[in-house]
Amino acid sequence: MPIVRDAAYAVFQHFGVDALFGNPGSTELPMLQAMPSDIAYVLGLNEAVVVAMADGYAQATGRPALVNLHSAAGTGNGLGSLFTAYRGGAPLVITAGQQARSLLPRDPFLGAERATEFPRPYVKWAAEPLRAQDVPAALIRAFHIALTPPTGPVFVSIPVDDWDRDCPMPTLPFLSLTSFPDPAGITKIAGMLDNATRPALVLGAGIARCGAWDQAIALAEKTGADVWVAPLTGREVFPENHARFAGFLPGYEERLVALLNGYDMVLVAGAPAFTWHAEGRASAWPQGTAMALLSDDPQHLAILPRGTGVLGDVRGGLLALVEQVRQREGPVSTARHPIPLPARALSPAHVMARVAALRPDRAIIVEEAPTARDAMHDHLPVTQVGGFYTTPAGGLGYGLPAAIGIARARPGNKVICLLGDGSSMYTSQGLWSAADQQADVSFIILNNGGYAALNNFARRFGLNELPGTTIAGIDFLALAESHGVPGRRVVAVEELDPALAWSFQTSGPTLLEVRVI
Known part of the structure; x- marks a missing residue:
């Protein structure tokens, strides 16, 4: 009879898992013993980074991504990214460590009380199996639910002492989960x-x-x-x-x-x-x-x-x-008018136009620069399948780590990650993961010195001044280099093209800080 760990890895391999995204803790250590060589451990320095990397990977591959979080604290750290994954329909199977079953009645350190309720309502299903031998069957069900349209994340809490318990090996069924419209x-x-x-x-x-x-x-x-x-x-x-x-x-x-x-x-x-x-x-x-x-x-x-x-x-x-439907000809759309090229200045529009002109073939755009989104729509057209990703939920912190997951999924494509200066700070620890994996990502930070998008949005509510929207004193190059990512700063318009060419031609992660006006 196998043990739970062996059966679980058989389940993971059955569903095509080739990476485990995580930040390990004590209640997860038995899971990590004897990992198969064909499943890589992808380390993030906090759980928000971990979940968003897995989200990008799942979206770019079309396959489920496996995530491991550390009990209630780690799940809490990842909830913002989990909300984004839920709204984006990312098929994530999230396992979280739980304290040993024998300790749970005594409120132990690292015990997750009502673990399955914590991530709701932003998972399709959540379970903590009542017996160790039920863990593999729960994981099979988790994958099926994550992959059933509309796809989305699921959550399984697993006590630390379950992994070494004997269990029967469940049948690994094949299900066709697509339903044709009436x-x-x-x-x-x-x-x-x-x-x-x-x-x-x-x-x-x-x-x-x-x-x-x-x-x-x-x-x-x-x-x-x-x-x-x-x-x-x-x-x-x-x-x-x-x-x-x-x-x-x-x-x-x-x-x-x-x-x-x-x-x-x-x-x-x-x-x-x-x-x-x-x-x-x-x-x-x-x-x-x-x-x-x-x-x-x-x-x-x-x-x-x-x-x-x-x-x-x-x-x-x-x-x-x-x-x-019958074939017929329609006039060329008159809804979208030709947009002239922007003036040659360090504006978001000019940066987007130069990215469009210099980007490598089949480059993938990941965007989390809300202030520059209109400029991107006008001057950086998305023209290929699988060529664009952004946060579907409005919360910040998705773009930087998601770009790393996408780069892992699409190793033949340069990933261009456009970030605002505020957005980039939510999950900046992801730069370490980019360097560790040598992810082929050009991070471009459009630095306007604050949460400009929020100031623009505030005008809709009649607010002329808004506290807490100025960001100053961050050395983005030092931040990148401290995580192992080389960077350059652009402060003049004539510096932009050479810097973009350097970033796009460099294999592995790079960071450009562009001081936009």
């Missing part, structure tokens, strides 16, 4: 598109998660529909240099409704309708505009305010729509 619903949406004079597609991150990039392009080209990116989308969904691409919808109701006014049919795919950033003026949905929604997330259908909703695999649904 054909009648697809036929109805196809009819709505055929009857529309001017249709639009609104695409969300579900497109990237199910691999529907090509199907979205095919549907847009066959129907002549304009394509918009859904509000606050964290992944690439459509080539932004395509003639049918219209632009990015805002998370403000009155502005979004105005942009969609004039379309007589809107199909939302892989996103809710819609994600709002702040309360706005109530805006009436354009008269005569029909809506349909296709998603693998039942919550998206539950909050659908109007129209037709169809539940199921987005890729399969789009493929069926391409086969059913």
Whole structure:
């Protein structure tokens, strides 16, 4: 009869795990004994870094990522990144150490009281098996739940003395977890598109998660529909240099409704309708505009305010729509106007334009620079599948470590990680992991000396001055070099291109601090 540890590693290998992301503690040490040689231990210096690295890795590979946290304290440290993973649909299987079962009735040091409740509601499922021999079966269930659409993180608390206990080896089943949309619903949406004079597609991150990039392009080209990116989308969904691409919808109701006014049919795919950033003026949905929604997330259908909703695999649904709708030509999208190149100055817009001009082929963009997002949309188009990642939840600290996980998943691609100076400090310990793994990441910090995005957002609430938004005195080069990452500082516009060329041509991690105006 095997022991729990051996059975657990058999489960991990069955589901294609080749890395364990963690920051070890005493209640996890027995798990780490006799790790198989084909599973690497990826160390992060705190749990927020660990979870975000695993998130990036899972998103970029399309496979589940395994995370190990240290009891309640480590789980607490990782909760911000766990919230982001939950909102982004990252299939993470998180194990957390628990004190020995014999000590739990006596409130021991490092004991996690009600361990399964702590990460909720930002996991799809949480369990602490009642017996040691049930741990492998719980892990199998965890992987299945994490991988069932809509994908997301799960959590298993495992007492420290379970790993060396005897257990039966459970059967390792193969399950097909994708469910095809109702054909009648697809036929109805196809009819709505055929009857529309001017249709639009609104695409969300579900497109990237199910691999529907090509199907979205095919549907847009066959129907002549304009394509918009859904509000606050964290992944690439459509080539932004395509003639049918219209632009990015805002998370403000009155502005979004105005942009969609004039379309007589809107199909939302892989996103809710819609994600709002702040309360706005109530805006009436354009008269005569029909809506349909296709998603693998039942919550998206539950909050659908109007129209037709169809539940199921987005890729399969789009493929069926391409086969059913009639071919027609649509004019080149007039929604997105040509944007002139910015003035030659150290502005976010100029930096984005130069990154676009100098980036290596197949480079992947990871962004967490909220102040520069509009400039990125205007001057740094995402044109390839798997080419873009950003936080889907609004919390900071995702970008830097996620870029490291993405680089591990995509070793043939340079990763360009665009960070604000405030964003970069949330998980700066990740620089050590980047150096340790020799992750091929160009970190670019756009330093404007504060939380400028928050100051901009404050104006929506009528606030002219906001405390706690000035950041000064941080030496980003010293910070990077202390973690083993070489860096350069750019303070003049003529220094930008040589610095970008150096960073993009260097193998392994580098950091540029750009003093933007």
